[in-house]
Amino acid sequence: MSTKKVKAIAATGNLSTGFREESLCRAARGAADFIGCDAGSTDSGPYYLGSGSARGAREVTKHNTSLILREALQAEIPAIIGTAGYAGGRPHLQWMLDIVRELARENHWHFRLAAIDSEIDKEDLVKALHAGEITPLDPAPQLNEAVIRGAERFVGMMGVEPFQRALGAGAQVVIGGRASDVAIYAALPLLRGIPKHVAYHAGKILECGAASVAQRMYPDCLTAEMDQEGFTAEPPNPEMRCTVQSVASHTLYENGDPYLLVESGGMLDTSGTQYQAVNDRAVRVTGSRWVPFDMYTVRLEGAALVGYRSVAFAGVRDPLVLRQLDSYLEDLRRVIEKKVSDSLGWKREQYVLSWRVYGRNGTLGALEPEKENIGHEVGLLIDIVAPTQALAAGILSIVAHTGLHHPIPEHEGLISNFAFPFSPPGMDAGPVYRFCANHVWRLSDPLGPFAMTMEDL
Amino acid sequence: MTELWQLTKLIRSKNAGPFKLTFDIMFRNAKGLRAVLKSGRLSAELFCQLYGAPLDKVQFFVLEPLLAIKVTIPRPVFSGDLNDNDVYGGQFHGPLVRLVIESTESCTRE
Numbered sequence: 001m002s003t004k005k006v007k008a009i010a011a012t013g014n015l016s017t018g019f020r021e022e023s024l025c026r027a028a029r030g031a032a033d034f035i036g037c038d039a040g041s042t043d044s045g046p047y048y049l050g051s052g053s054a055r056g057a058r059e060v061t062k063h064n065t066s067l068i069l070r071e072a073l074q075a076e077i078p079a080i081i082g083t084a085g086y087a088g089g090r091p092h093l094q095w096m097l098d099i100v101r102e103l104a105r106e107n108h109w110h111f112r113l114a115a116i117d118s119e120i121d122k123e124d125l126v127k128a129l130h131a132g133e134i135t136p137l138d139p140a141p142q143l144n145e146a147v148i149r150g151a152e153r154f155v156g157m158m159g160v161e162p163f164q165r166a167l168g169a170g171a172q173v174v175i176g177g178r179a180s181d182v183a184i185y186a187a188l189p190l191l192r193g194i195p196k197h198v199a200y201h202a203g204k205i206l207e208c209g210a211a212s213v214a215q216r217m218y219p220d221c222l223t224a225e226m227d228q229e230g231f232t233a234e235p236p237n238p239e240m241r242c243t244v245q246s247v248a249s250h251t252l253y254e255n256g257d258p259y260l261l262v263e264s265g266g267m268l269d270t271s272g273t274q275y276q277a278v279n280d281r282a283v284r285v286t287g288s289r290w291v292p293f294d295m296y297t298v299r300l301e302g303a304a305l306v307g308y309r310s311v312a313f314a315g316v317r318d319p320l321v322l323r324q325l326d327s328y329l330e331d332l333r334r335v336i337e338k339k340v341s342d343s344l345g346w347k348r349e350q351y352v353l354s355w356r357v358y359g360r361n362g363t364l365g366a367l368e369p370e371k372e373n374i375g376h377e378v379g380l381l382i383d384i385v386a387p388t389q390a391l392a393a394g395i396l397s398i399v400a401h402t403g404l405h406h407p408i409p410e411h412e413g414l415i416s417n418f419a420f421p422f423s424p425p426g427m428d429a430g431p432v433y434r435f436c437a438n439h440v441w442r443l444s445d446p447l448g449p450f451a452m453t454m455e456d457l
Numbered sequence: 458m459t460e461l462w463q464l465t466k467l468i469r470s471k472n473a474g475p476f477k478l479t480f481d482i483m484f485r486n487a488k489g490l491r492a493v494l495k496s497g498r499l500s501a502e503l504f505c506q507l508y509g510a511p512l513d514k515v516q517f518f519v520l521e522p523l524l525a526i527k528v529t530i531p532r533p534v535f536s537g538d539l540n541d542n543d544v545y546g547g548q549f550h551g552p553l554v555r556l557v558i559e560s561t562e563s564c565t566r567e
Contacts, residue, residue, distance in 0.1 A: 042475050045537030045544040138514075139476050139531045249523050252481050256473040256529040258518050306539060352539055363548050365540070367508060367533060370552075385539060434538050435475045 006189040007032045007225045008202065009236075011068050013209035014219070015039035015081060016056030018064050020237060023221040027236035028071035032223065033192070035072045036184045037064075038207055039096070040083030042301060042435070043254075050152045050303030050433030052091035062099045066107070069100070069173060073109055080163060080174045080184050087301075088178025089153050090119040096175050104457040111173050114166035117451045118177030120154040120300070124449065125441075133442045134300070140438035147304065151436050154302040159264030161446035163187035169454060177450070178301065181207035182263055185224075194226045196290035200268045202231040204261055205250055205285070212250035213240040230286030232278055241281035248275045264299075264446065266292040295442050298449075302437035307352070307385040310392040312400050312426030314418035317377045320410045321417050325378065329355055332406045339398050344391065351386035351395055380418070385432050396426045461499070461556040464489030470549035475536035477529055478508070478546045480553070484524040493526070494519065496558045504530055507552055 009027045012019035015037050028035060039061075040048075048055050065081070072079035085092025097115055104111070125148050128134055134143065141147075148154070155178035164187050166174040176184070182203035189199040202224040205212050210220035213235050220240060224231045233242050251270050252258050259271040269289040276284045321328055337348045359378035361368035382399055386392040404418045418425075443449070462468060466483045473479040482499070484490040493499050501515040510530035518527040534541040543549060 042536070043472055043545060046475070047537065137476070139535075141535065245523070249481075249483065249525065252479075252520075252523075252525065252527055254471055254473055254479070256477050256479050256516065258520055258523075258525075258527050354540070356542060363542055364551065365542050368552075369507065432539070435535055438474070438476045 004192060005225055005227045006192050006194050007223060008185050008189065008206055009035045010185065010206035010209045010222045010224075011035055011037040011064070012219045012221060013038065013207070013211050014041065015064055016061050016086070017219040018060065019209065019220045020218070021067055023235070023237040024067055024071055027221050027223050028075050028077070030236075032075065032077060034078045034080060034188050035068050036080045036082075036206065037068060038082050038181045038184055040086040040088055040092070040178070044086070046303040046433040046435045048085075048092070049087035049089060049155065049301060050305060051431060052089055052153065054085035054092055054095045056086070058095075058099065061096075062103065065099055066103050069103055069109065070107070073111060073172070078167060078172055078174065078188065080176070080187065082163075082176040082179030082181065082184040084175050084177060088118050088155050088176070090117060090177070093117060093119075093175065093177045100173060100175060101457060109457065111457055112171050113455050113457055114169065114171035114174045115453050116158065116162045116166060116174065116176045117453075118155045118158055118179065118449070120156050120449055122148050122151070122154065125154055125300075128441055134439050135297070135442070137438045137440060141434075141436050143302075143437050143439055147436055148302075151302045151304040152433060154300060154437065156441060156449050157264070157299040157301065158450050159183050159296075159298065159446055160187040160190055162450040162452065164191050165447060166452055167191060169452075171454065180263055182261070189226050195228060196266065197268065197288045198226050198229070198231055200261070200263060200290060201270060201273070201285060201288040202226050202233070204268065205233050205247060208250070208253065210235055210237070210240055211253065212242060212247050214243045214246040216240065230284060232282050232284045234282035242283045244275040244277050244283055247283040247285065248273075265296045266290055296446050297440035297442050298446075300437045300439045300441050302435065303433040304436040306432045306434050307387055308389040308392045309429040309432045310384045310389070310396040310426055311429050312382045312396055312420065313422075314380045314382065314403070314420050314425070315377055316380055316417060317419060318417060319376070321408055322374055322378065324408065325357065325360070325374070328406070328408060332403055335406065336399050336402050339402060340395055343398070344394055346386070346391065346395070351384060351391065353395065353399065354383045356381040356383065382426070389428055389430070393426070393428055400425045459492070459558045460554070461493065461558060462554045464493060464558065468550050468554055470546055472532070472536055472546040473529055476532055478532050478549055479527065479529040480504075480550055482526040482553070487521070487524060490519075490521070490524050490526070493558055498556060498558050499526060499553075501528070504528055508549065509533055
């Protein structure tokens with residue numbers, strides 16, 4: 001049994017949000033074994049996976065990556081980045097690799113770079129579906145052959161194994177496509193003999209960077225030193241501290257079950273975990289359990305194009321309009337549908353027109369328990385989704401003009417009911433996607449769909 | 458009359474992936490947590506009522522050592538779908554904040 005300790009640094013919770021340079025330097029110059037960073041999530045919705053666009057400014061990601069690479073290369077420890085470009089698809093991975101190559105060129109850095117692809121080809125997915133290897137989670141959208149072929153992009157969420165293969169092949173910098181956040185941090189410690197219950201729980205605490213400190217004033221780094229029994233979490237920034245409460249409650253965050261965390265190949269059970277303050281800034285975590293599964297599965301994520309969106313925002317302040325807002329909007333909808341049908345030849349089933357009424361129930365919609373409480377004004381978000389951008393824009397223009405002058409019985413003559421803050425009143429918001437999979441894929445080989453390429457820079 | 462927020466340090470909702478919502482309610486002290494549990498006001502049934510979740514899909518956890526209640530439900534609309542109003546799920550907790558806890562004893566002080 002190894003007595004060696006492994007110290008992991010999480011640069012931050014998301015590569016695009018950044019961290020303090022001093023914090024990373026302090027951590028990396030204190031005998032650490034690797035720097036990890038998660039660069040993505042599904043949290044911002046299906047757009048990024050669907051469109052292939054990365055989230056955030058390229059320059060920001062480049063700056064943050066340069067600090068991570070500089071410190072890792074100087075300390076001669078690996079840097080591991082997962083879920084490149086926010087969604088981890090092929091275009092996202094290429095975007096991130098371009099940044100890394102550019103940094104190497106500009107700084108005359110030389111290292112072995114591993115890239116791990118996680119985009120799943122649709123034909124492979126159709127085959128897996130027919131072979132019964134795909135199982136829905138609960139709840140899940142319907143996934144069949146037509147949905148797969150019609151979707152924009154799928155990714156599989158890799159576990160620790162593809163990272164371990166890259167590290168085993170001597171990679172100093174590993175850039176992963178879609179990856180379990182926890183796997184980024186558990187891969188190397190497991191290779192060095194740290195037990196699974198320690199590595200996976202440390203990974204869960206590290207994955208959001210300094211989010212598990214008592215008061216996170218800004219995004220920053222976190223470290224975890226792992227051994228055979230447990231790990232100690234500590235922020236390198238002297239202004240931050242981990243407390244028993246802050247570390248213990250982090251397993252709640254964005255996690256449906258407070259004690260059980262399902263990963264590829266097993267599950268972390270923290271129901272018996274002990275948290276102990278080492279000092280006023282560091283917390284020792286022991287007693288978690290790893291429950292292995294019979295099957296090895298990876299989570300699938302997919303996005304499908306729904307249409308194209310145009311939006312406009314308008315204020316409504318006339319109390320006579322407000323007191324009949326529902327009937328006013330319904331009546332307006334009928335007039336609009338007729339105009340769109342007459343002038344553009346599109347039926348109401350072929351596009352979606354919706355209003356969100358801010359000031360009444362814009363946030364909760366039909367679930368709003370206080371929707372009768374209308375204020376002295378409302379903000380009306382007019383949302384059109386149609387099969388083409390041109391059509392969405394065309395319908396929006398009809399909505400804006402018709403809505404502006406739509407009458408109410410109390411006022412005679414031409415009225416203008418919508419206060420548009422902008423000219424033009426609306427804007428094109430581009431393609432709209434939806435998540436089309438919440439499934440797991442049973443793999444006989446954890447490396448199976450995750451092709452690796454190596455290059456020496 | 459005590460409202461839920463007067464007993465808590467944090468009331469939040471958030472996506473637990475694009476298909477689920479999770480609510481974390483962290484109390485100031487054990488007395489507040491006990492008062493809320495005793496009142497029966499914060500229950501799995503309440504989440505059915507407020508968010509239209511089927512009762513058998515509501516996961517309701519009481520975490521006494523953390524002075525927390527955690528509730529997870531299927532998302533009423535998947536994150537980012539056409540009818541979704543809250544991609545991150547961060548404002549679904551609104552109706553819980555001023556939930557009246559039917560307790561006459563003062564539970565704000567330990």
